[in-house]
């Protein structure tokens with residue numbers, strides 16, 4: 001009998017430890033990746049649990065740890081495996097794999113950037129198929145509420161890729177525009193006339209979701225094309241102020257934020 005009790009006790013201890021261990025994995029390691037890095041300067045790039053102020057439960061993000069601090073990644077594309085032609089619910093909630101290509105989700109980007117005291121820098125990294133890279137940084141990045149269509153807010157541009165958010169010609173500034181997907185239209189086209197083409201929905205021609213403004217010059221969520229692929233005018237990953245659109249599609253992209 002005594003042996004049985006001891007045996008049961010051991011099982012309970014193992015079960016308790018196992019439960020505690022799985023709980024421990026969801027413990028927040030900081031309010032964002034810069035906070036994780038400031039607590040542990042040798043922290044390496046990878047997946048971490050974070051919990052921004054005012055958010056009920058921690059969530060996972062990929063942290064890009066650099067000498068200038070910890071950046072919270074919210075977009076990464078490097079291949080065709082993760083499809084970006086998804087609807088509003090998918091862009092709102094996020095999709096893909098944190099260690100590979102993914103979109104963190106507009107709700108989480110909102111949760112990270114909504115605070116009044118903290119201002120954020122947005123960094124967009126771009127890679128082409130010829131081994132070149134360029135970047136665009138924007139001060140005061142945040143997205144609006146769900147009700148506003150997660151409206152894009154940026155201020156000062158700095159970088160080597162050019163300011164494709166504001167556009168390569170007038171009237172297509174994406175700053176201040178809501179996010180659009182195939183089932184959500186905030187793009188300012190009703191319709192837009194491009195030459196002899198009438199375009200009513202940018203998400204339908206460009207693919208994926210984005211802060212389209214009369215479509216515009218930045219569009220990183222279209223269909224992925226390997227080098228040498230035939231690319232249509234609107235399809236692909238575009239940052240027109242760096243690489244003129246047709247018939248070019250970028251090799252890889254990354255979007256991430258850090259407090260200013």
Ligand SMILES: [Ca+2]
Pocket residue numbers: 185186187188189190200201202
């Ligand atoms: Ca429209």
